[in-house]
Amino acid sequence: MNNKIYSVLVENRSGVLSKVAGLFSRRSFNIDSLVVGETDDRNVSCMTIVSSGDERTLEQIEKQLNKKIDVIKVKTFEEPSAVARELMLIKVRYNKSNRRDIMENCEIMHAQIVNISKSMMLIQICDEPENIKTFIAMMKSVSIVEIARTGTVALPKCAD
């Protein structure tokens, strides 16, 4: 199983998201994450889809996406050639004995505490998907209350 990131420029029309998402379910393609947002042109949205599968499946995904009439352009890349980021908000329960630890971990991982109460803190982290996973693993030893993740957005690295 390989991973691939699809950056898909689509017409910003109603129903396009369901057409693209429907394509994945209809053809049994995986969606590991899917993020949609407007681009600088308000008629065009960018969908960033992360999928996994064997090589033939990953190629079919690209071809089938290209077949969709609302799809303007499909770019694909693997993580090493792209800058990929995900934002996560994670709420953890803390106490006196582990508060320091948590703060240290945040520091190491460049995460910020953005909200805090007597027993809980809300941490924000924006990083490569791999580091998000690592951070979750680190926080598991504490006590995770809830998590919200945006899914991956990515663009290919700069090349002149």
Next chain:
Amino acid sequence: MTGSDAMARSLKEEGVEVLFGYTGAAIAPFYDSLATETKIHSVLVRTEQSAAHMASGYARMTGRVGVCAVTSGPGATNLLTGIATAFADSIPLVCITGQVNSALIGSDVFQEADIIGAAESFVKYSYLIRDAADIPQVFKEAFHIAGTGRKGPVLIDVPQDVMEASIGKFHYPESVSLRSYKPTVKGNVVQIRKVITELTKAERPILCVGGGVISSGAVKIIREFAHRFDIPVVSTMMGIGVMPTEDMLYFGMVGNNGEPAANQAMNESDLLLMVGARVADRAVNRPDLITENKVLVHIDVDPAEIGKNVGPTIPIVGDIRHIFTELMEQESLSKVPENHSTWLNTLYAGKKSERSVPAASDEYVDPKAFYDALSSAMDEDAVFVADVGQNQIWSCRYVRVRAGRFLTSGGMGTMGYSIPAAIGARIACPDRQVLAVCGDGAFQMSMMELATMRQEHAAIKVIVLTNKRLGMVREYQHMHLHDRYEMVKLEGDPDLKLVAEAYGMPYHRIDGKSALDKELGIFLRQEEAGILEVMIDPDALTPR
């Protein structure tokens, strides 16, 4: 001018002459405008599914986009199987559905169905029109999308208030420019030259032709190509008719239900040109193994088909007619051998002619004997529409296509396709003999269209192979379910003689005692539509 007037005018601009449909509150304004604004003939079907099948038969015979229009809710959902059938076989349709008032969409009112959502996975594209001013643009785009590239059905859903809204001046766009839709027409010349190099080297080349050859209008050039280079041809089910059945270079249909000689030819070839065919499981037993001992060239208009089921050695994307025209103009073609008699002789040796069994009893007709007689008796350019079931396999294997056409539901295998598709075909070609050949199961799925046939004076020759069984499934039970015949016995069937009489049609019957040629002659020669019932042994199997 209202929205529905604009819909009617748009169809007129597209040169539509006939459409198929069923009315209802949400589509009534459209039919009203159609009658007042245009001379387009609308055919009233008896159930909506048939409207799509008729449009399909019409599209396949005219080479143009078929049109159907039905009402919202159940009208639209009834159409779905027809849309899916057209999608599976890449038949160009524009399907118009009425929708409830825009303001009510999403509130589950009377006769509301989210048809766009329901049809999403088997339309090429769909539109829900929100603003009547968009109608001309949407129609122009819909016809363009349906009829270009890999053809297919496009759905236009129009709320009733949009049809009733008034719009200013009607202006039909002259051209379409969709930045996200530009199908490839011309094939890559470098790839084409690679094919010629392979053709020069190959000792055992073969062409496997699919429905794409017919839909791109490449039949003539493919025949020319095969004959010039003496290359044997096999076909998928959708490609039947690309070569005349009795052409010396044609070895029949491939696949699980195909001709052994055709499968052998494909297996033993060292260069396989797949042209306008999907390499689907019904045609190729193990697509993943096909490239083991051969060079595979895959030519298709749809880039997603190439490599979907099998990775080709040389892929070419584009319109088949363009690609072969280009190929035939290449200078290097002079190096390609124009004689493959050694290879052909091997194949002829493997081509055993199947003997027809004389009627085993007075009761039943042998299917092969029947098709032999029918093939001789029907017009040279007859349009033969095969249904689905054992009869489809018999039709594919036994009917001899000469200058005619062979239509069937290949991809979806929709029972009940033949009668409505035949009506569409006959309306497209009123001077040609059109036959609908079905089993007694499929007949009962579409017999309501006998009324449409009558209303339209469409003189279809309906041939029903009666075995009082759902024979294809029965055969499956025989092979795989230890002869446990569940759910396949048709009891309580109507007397077809009385059915024919009820619809004012002549009825003929053929059994084991009949003089086939004589009876078929009488049946086919009559001017009007008629039903011929052919008694088939319930134990009869399709050929292996």
